[in-house]
Amino acid sequence: MPSLDAISRNLMLDSLKAYAKKKITYDYIREKDAANECPLEVLKEMYDTDKLGVHLLMIPAEYGGVSGGTYDIYRICEQLARIDLGIATSVFATFLGTDPLNVGGTEEQKEKWLKKIAKEKLMVAYAATEPDAGSDLVNLKTRAEHVIKNGKLAGYSITGAKQWISNGGIADLYTVLAMAPGGPSWFLVEKNYEGFSPNHHEDKHGIRLSNTSGLSLDNVFVPVENLIGAQEGKGLLQAQAVFGYTRLMVAAFGLGAGWEALENAIRYSQQRIQAGGPLSDKQGYTHKFLVSHAANLEAARSYIEYVANRLDSGEHGLQTEGAIAKYWATESGNKAAEDAIQALGGYGYTRDFPVEKIKRDIKITCIYEGTSEVMEMTIYRGRWQEHLKTRGEFYSAMAKEMESLHALNPNVGADACALSLKALGTVLEECRINKLTRHQYVTFKLGSLIAASEIAWSFCKTAAADKYSETVKFDKKTYETMARVNAKNTALRTAMEGSALVLSAVDDPAGFAEKINLKEIEKKQKGLLADMDFIASSLKSSFKAR
Amino acid sequence: MKIIVCIKQVPDTTEVKINPETGTLIRTGVPSILNPYDHFALESALNLKKKHPGFTVDVISMGPPQAKAVVQFALALGADEGILLSDAAFAGSDTWATSYALSMAIKKIGKADMIFCGMQAIDGDTAQVGPGIAQQLGLPQVTFCEHIEVEGKTIIAERHIDGGSETVELRAPALFTMIMPKDHPYAYPSFTQIYSASKKKFSIWNAQDIGAESHYLGLKGSPTQVSKIYPPKKETETQFFNVSAAEAAEKIVEIMKKEGFIK
Numbered sequence: 151m152p153s154l155d156a157i158s159r160n161l162m163l164d165s166l167k168a169y170a171k172k173k174i175t176y177d178y179i180r181e182k183d184a185a186n187e188c189p190l191e192v193l194k195e196m197y198d199t200d201k202l203g204v205h206l207l208m209i210p211a212e213y214g215g216v217s218g219g220t221y222d223i224y225r226i227c228e229q230l231a232r233i234d235l236g237i238a239t240s241v242f243a244t245f246l247g248t249d250p251l252n253v254g255g256t257e258e259q260k261e262k263w264l265k266k267i268a269k270e271k272l273m274v275a276y277a278a279t280e281p282d283a284g285s286d287l288v289n290l291k292t293r294a295e296h297v298i299k300n301g302k303l304a305g306y307s308i309t310g311a312k313q314w315i316s317n318g319g320i321a322d323l324y325t326v327l328a329m330a331p332g333g334p335s336w337f338l339v340e341k342n343y344e345g346f347s348p349n350h351h352e353d354k355h356g357i358r359l360s361n362t363s364g365l366s367l368d369n370v371f372v373p374v375e376n377l378i379g380a381q382e383g384k385g386l387l388q389a390q391a392v393f394g395y396t397r398l399m400v401a402a403f404g405l406g407a408g409w410e411a412l413e414n415a416i417r418y419s420q421q422r423i424q425a426g427g428p429l430s431d432k433q434g435y436t437h438k439f440l441v442s443h444a445a446n447l448e449a450a451r452s453y454i455e456y457v458a459n460r461l462d463s464g465e466h467g468l469q470t471e472g473a474i475a476k477y478w479a480t481e482s483g484n485k486a487a488e489d490a491i492q493a494l495g496g497y498g499y500t501r502d503f504p505v506e507k508i509k510r511d512i513k514i515t516c517i518y519e520g521t522s523e524v525m526e527m528t529i530y531r532g533r534w535q536e537h538l539k540t541r542g543e544f545y546s547a548m549a550k551e552m553e554s555l556h557a558l559n560p561n562v563g564a565d566a567c568a569l570s571l572k573a574l575g576t577v578l579e580e581c582r583i584n585k586l587t588r589h590q591y592v593t594f595k596l597g598s599l600i601a602a603s604e605i606a607w608s609f610c611k612t613a614a615a616d617k618y619s620e621t622v623k624f625d626k627k628t629y630e631t632m633a634r635v636n637a638k639n640t641a642l643r644t645a646m647e648g649s650a651l652v653l654s655a656v657d658d659p660a661g662f663a664e665k666i667n668l669k670e671i672e673k674k675q676k677g678l679l680a681d682m683d684f685i686a687s688s689l690k691s692s693f694k695a696r
Numbered sequence: 697m698k699i700i701v702c703i704k705q706v707p708d709t710t711e712v713k714i715n716p717e718t719g720t721l722i723r724t725g726v727p728s729i730l731n732p733y734d735h736f737a738l739e740s741a742l743n744l745k746k747k748h749p750g751f752t753v754d755v756i757s758m759g760p761p762q763a764k765a766v767v768q769f770a771l772a773l774g775a776d777e778g779i780l781l782s783d784a785a786f787a788g789s790d791t792w793a794t795s796y797a798l799s800m801a802i803k804k805i806g807k808a809d810m811i812f813c814g815m816q817a818i819d820g821d822t823a824q825v826g827p828g829i830a831q832q833l834g835l836p837q838v839t840f841c842e843h844i845e846v847e848g849k850t851i852i853a854e855r856h857i858d859g860g861s862e863t864v865e866l867r868a869p870a871l872f873t874m875i876m877p878k879d880h881p882y883a884y885p886s887f888t889q890i891y892s893a894s895k896k897k898f899s900i901w902n903a904q905d906i907g908a909e910s911h912y913l914g915l916k917g918s919p920t921q922v923s924k925i926y927p928p929k930k931e932t933e934t935q936f937f938n939v940s941a942a943e944a945a946e947k948i949v950e951i952m953k954k955e956g957f958i959k
């Protein structure tokens with residue numbers, strides 16, 4: 151779905167911010183977090199179509215929604231995460247639960263259920279995970295048996311257990327994945343169906359404002375018209391079809407919560423005086439806790455927007471891209487939040503400052519909607535196929551693109567990025583020749599390196615563009631410097647970590663260093679410290695102490 | 697009744713800084729908002745519309761193309777139709793030229809019963825545009841209004857005056873400028889309202905569309921011109937005189953003479 155016009159999108163963001171400023175203060179969140187309580191009254195208001203109606207974003211206008219596109223949803227998810235990741239997760243669960251309908255529902259089903267969700271402000275839950283089926287959903291144990299009445303299929307009887315379901319204890323409607331005779335399928339289950347009951351609300355490390363519960367289904371009768379898509383066996387495909395899109399939302403969570411923590415640290419560093427001056431003037435501090443996180447998160451944003459725009463222009467799937475976005479943004483956000491605690495010292499370790507909570511909350515983004523390791527696997531699989539199919543052309547083409555870009559704009563680090571992409575292609579090829587991808591560890595590592603280089607590729611392009619997107623808060627020079635630092639770091643990382651994989655099998659380390667052009671990559675590191683100094687000073691003026 | 701609300705997009709002045717070297721506003725990265733006085737004027741108009749079926753509220757703004765955002769915001773809050781006056785010819789207009797352009801647009805819309813303006817815009821603080829429009833249109837004006845009611849054909853405006861309030865009754869057509877109440881919980885639109893706003897009637901008019909004469913517009917049509925903007929230097933010096941009231945009065949006169957304030 152194409153995105154809304156920028157004015158409408160920004161008005162929605164403004165309304166959300168205005169609501170949060172009034173109702174979701176830090177004191178309020180802190181109290182709910184301590185009490186492990188889901189703020190139902192706030193969620194009700196957020197779903198109230200006269201007040202806000204955030205859930206309408208996922209619903210096309212013809213069914214009473216506002217037809218948000220991927221880009222719009224990314225922006226709202228980022229903002230929700232800045233407010234509270236628990237509340238964000240609750241809204242996300244409704245988005246997620248609505249998705250199988252959006253993707254696989256028949257026209258009658260959309261007409262009935264999407265309209266109902268929009269109008270009756272239904273909170274939805276997405277129930278896939280089971281006690282014994284997490285990352286590997288193929289192991290699904292929940293069964294949906296045929297119920298025959300008068301010789302005709304009247305519906306299904308569902309029995310099983312679901313685990314860790316967001317909104318599990320508070321939703322009105324559940325999309326439940328179960329094994330039907332024809333294979334895994336999605337079913338719509340309303341909260342009042344007989345035999346259906348949610349379990350207790352879990353006591354979690356973070357996102358404590360988000361209700362998470364297991365579900366018990368004991369011979370729950372579900373009418374045949376509640377089988378999404380009216381066809382059995384499509385469940386996993388329907389789930390897969392939207393991963394590119396749903397993982398982008400979690401990527402936006404990592405971005406939003408990560409930046410929130412980082413901004414806290416940047417502002418704090420200007421007020422805290424140690425050893426005769428503010429911490430923000432101490433290079434050992436700024437370059438460790440602030441600079442590379444800012445560059446990593448802006449790199450994540452560039453890639454998220456790249457994928458969102460592709461999805462909005464009508465492309466489908468983009469699973470590998472969705473995985474890259476989620477992996478990079480959530481891992482970067484998590485690290486930024488971790489360092490934000492350290493940057494605030496003892497204060498960071500207390501609950502008087504929000505970074506402590508953000509750190510607990512953000513960890514979930516590396517776990518749900520596919521763990522970081524599942525992302526590494528997915529990225530590796532997708533790109534390994536490309537590498538084989540194109541006989542290594544995939545990354546040399548991207549490298550060439552970066553070389554041309556460097557000729558046009560020498561400031562964004564596209565030269566370093568080109569070297570990184572070439573080195574990556576070489577590492578992949580060497581892994582193929584030496585059959586190293588038999589080792590799962592190697593494949594995960596490759597997934598990680600692939601993500602880093604492709605993120606750098608995207609950031610270089612974004613930073614070299616004539617016009618920046620509405621989200622870029624930095625001036626051109628700062629933005630270009632961030633892209634350059636990211637590209638330099640990535641090139642060195644590809645060389646070092648790529649070598650570490652390959653050298654376990656090759657006999658000629660020097661020859662390999664030459665193949666990946668290590669010398670050139672090392673040369674590109676020149677000026678790195680000055681670049682970091684510049685970013686540190688820009689961050690200080692962009693996020694002043696309050 | 698037909699109400700027209702004049703609104704302006706302004707930088708959020710809580711975040712604006714002045715470049716001390718050039719004396720100009722640093723606007724990059726500063727969010728734009730609907731002038732809070734106009735926001736209140738708009739809400740007042742929309743409240744009347746809610747109370748009186750048949751009332752309509754149109755909004756009009758003069759500004760660069762990006763000022764469309766405040767018009768769309770007003771439409772989302774419930775205004776019926778939006779107009780943006782946007783033309784390079786308007787650039788640099790002072791309060792007189794702005795009042796002229798807005799009054800020409802109001803004439804073109806036609807048949808306005810009530811015109812609402814914010815008392816002033818927070819970026820210029822002149823409070824001249826509202827009264828200027830009234831003057832150009834030859835309408836009576838009630839300034840600094842806190843509350844407006846309509847009963848039959850009578851408009852009852854409560855205006856803020858020093859130490860109290862004054863109630864004015866009058867007939868349409870007239871122009872009102874609205875103050876900004878303290879701690880007023882400003883309304884924001886829901887997602888559905890925002891979505892529907894993007895489908896409402898919105899027009900962009902240029903100088904020709906409103907039949908404005910170009911020599912009355914922009915920098916060359918502006919009798920006042922800003923030569924410099926600078927943050928006032930805060931260099932106060934306090935002297936204390938421990939003297940009687942009579943002696944103090946003499947002392948004050950003496951100092952005022954010395955500083956050239958009186959002769």
Ligand SMILES: Cc1cc2nc3c(=O)[nH]c(=O)nc-3n(C[C@H](O)[C@H](O)[C@H](O)COP(=O)(O)OP(=O)(O)OC[C@H]3O[C@@H](n4cnc5c(N)ncnc54)[C@H](O)[C@@H]3O)c2cc1C
Pocket residue numbers: 243275276277278279283284285286313314315316317354357362514517518519520521522523524
């Ligand atoms: C707060 C919360 C909310 C959630 N909300 C929902 C929801 O609304 N709906 C829903 O359906 N689910 C939800 N989940 C479930 C979530 O998606 C799963 O927890 C997640 O997919 C991981 O599955 P798991 O917990 O079974 O871990 P496992 O799959 O057991 O993984 C454990 C560890 O092993 C690693 N691992 C897994 N497989 C492999 C492998 N093949 N090779 C190497 N390493 C591997 C993982 O990366 C992880 O580090 C939620 C979970 C939580 C904690």
